[in-house]
Amino acid sequence: MDAPVIVAGAGPTGLMLAGELRLAGVDVIVLDRLERRTGESRGLGFTTRTMEVFDQRGLLHRFGEIGTSNAGHFGGLPVDFGVLDSVHRAAKTVPQSDTETMLEGWARELGADIRRGHDLVSLHDHDDHVEVEVRGPDGEEIWLTAHYLVGCDGGRSVVRKTAGFDFPGTAATMEMYLADIKGVDLEPRQIGETYANGMVMCGPLGDRGVTRIIVCERGTPARRRTEPPSYAEVAAAWQRITGVDISHAEHEWVSAFGDASRLATEYRRGRVILAGDAAHIHLPAGGQGMNTGIQDAVNLGWKLAAVITGNAPESLLDTYHEERHAVGERLMTNTKAQGLLLLSGDEVQPLREVLAELIRYEEVSRHLAAMVSGLEIRYDVGRGSHPLLGLRMPHLELVADNQKTSSTRKLHSGRGLLLDLEDNPVLRDRASGWADRVDVVVGIPHGVQDDSPLAGTAAVLVRPDGHVAWAAPGSHHDLPMALERWFGPSRI
Incomplete structure (x- = not known):
């Protein structure tokens, strides 16, 4: 074997998994088609649960000073996350590019073999190993073998498609834009501020003079792009919704996304496993996608290592699907609900008003905040009456x-x-x-x-x-x- 585990995708999920495997002494090769990180920051910040996960591995200090807040939302309706029982609050200021930089450095320090410019083309799942075909940096054909292959290669996962995983759900109904811009003075607009023909959000990213904007214009048809949209498209949509011209701004990068919602029916088929966006895609409401992927990796890593080292039977891997697929189902439910609140028109205003009344009750706020933060997760670890069984161990x-x-x-x-x-x-x-x-x-x-x-x-x-x-x-x-x-x- 070239390595016990090959991971496709060097995003936050794949890098977290690589680090977890190396902590357990298991060699891993991480393949990524890009020759270098893009520097784009699609994911922004961490949920409370991810802060706990990073803390339990001693990684939080690597980010330096992190801005945190108790302010949150559910479908654009303000929710006080301070009602949650945790020593941590959600992080609001860490761009995904910084997260990937930190995780890659950690994984490399532990001995992970990260190969950029290596594009996984095909795979063959045999009874006792997986064989993958890779296109190298110079276009050369490379064949690698491993005991297991984990697809952490995003929503358009080659691993998922090639291995034949079912990925049911709903297609995107609209296209939305995201951009980081400079040279324009915009008043912060909270998510949930709706207009007659859409919704926008904007806010500063740290102290670099960069503003993150999100533009959701109703009636914009979904499309499958092979290239990012132009900034002119984003600025035009912003002006149609708000009446404000931001076309003169300098843009660092722009992207488009949709409201598709899909969940793989199984997270493991033989020796091929899925994690992160390869297993679940959804409206990015509350920044849950990257956070859920990181938590997928932490659930999978030690189990995969235990099986590979012979410490545990292969059946332990079945609990990865059992535990994390249920989390994925819950993720689909809450992001769809938030999509209805965020992206619908005046017809759902009565629902928004009723839910806003309910959120004033602390128990409701705690329930919704825990759902979005991942703190409600309880795994089936066996019968018992102790209140902590299946929950995450609180800081003690x-x-x-x-x-x-x-x-x-x-x-x-x-x-x-x-x-x-x-x-x-x-x-x-x-x-x-x-x-x-x-x-x-x-x-x-x-x-x-x-x-x-x-x-x-x-x-x-x-x-x-x-x-x-x-x-x-x-x-x-x-x-x-x-x-x-x-x-x-x-x-x-």
Whole structure:
């Protein structure tokens, strides 16, 4: 094999996956058809859940100072995200180009083999390996083999199409524009400010004098472009909607997008796996696409590594589809709902008004904010009464080995984590057969409130992706059963 895993696509999803695999010691080749990053910043910022994910790998500091905010929306209706229970707030100022730069640097530091200018042309899924045909930088034909191929190559995924994945859904009904411009003074316009014939949004991108604009003109037919639209098209649409002429502005880049909504029926077929936009496309409402892709990668990476290294059976990969496809379905539902609120005309104004009334209730705001942020995700990890089962482990300050640390810091290595919060030697002995895969930490919790789901918790088993797989008291299956389910058989 040229590598155990080949990843197609060096966007945020593919780069995050490469880093996760290298944390587990698995070699990976990342192929990308572009010879260099475009520098375009389609995705902007991170949801609260992605901030948590980056923090659990010790990556947040690599971005420098990050502007965060509790201000959010659902379909253009303001929602206070400050009601969420997290130590993080959503990031608003990090362009996708910076995210890709950071992730590529991290993956390369860990030893990922990233090959730019390598275009995947075809693939052949055999019983025990995958063979891919690649067109190299000079047009040469290259054949590579791997145990698994992961398509992280975007909404028009060659991997998805060539491997024959079904991708049902709805086609785009309209075309919208996005651009970063300079040399024009525009008042910030919040998403959701509608006009008779459309909706626009604009706001500054950091302190570089760049303004991000989004233009959604009703009645603009969907089209399949092979090249980006001209800036003249974008400026003309902006003027038709707002009456303001921005044609004199300097544009850094422009792009078009639509409201297509599609979800692959399966995320894995044999030795070919999909993640990110290759598995799901939708209206980019709330910036959920890139964030969901990054979280796909974090769910998949440790499972794929465990199977490749022989620590877990191949059936563990089935849980990737089971867990993340359900997230994809939820993503389709909420982005379609937001599309109706954002892009429809006056006929949905009564619905907007009723929903705006409901959002004033904190419970409704919390529900919608958690949906968009990914904080509502709970995986099926087994029966039990502990409130944390299947949820992501909340940040917990600890004192371990007479030093201050945290549950988040203990996940930096990408290994499993058993937190023994009552210094129980019997518990640790039962977990000793998994010492090569699971770190056991005896810790004294600090700052746990009486109403916290961690109150009264004796021990927690945390998967490498941060989700709780077992907790005591309250789990209906034994700790060794949970360890074997998620980390493979005991070594003793």
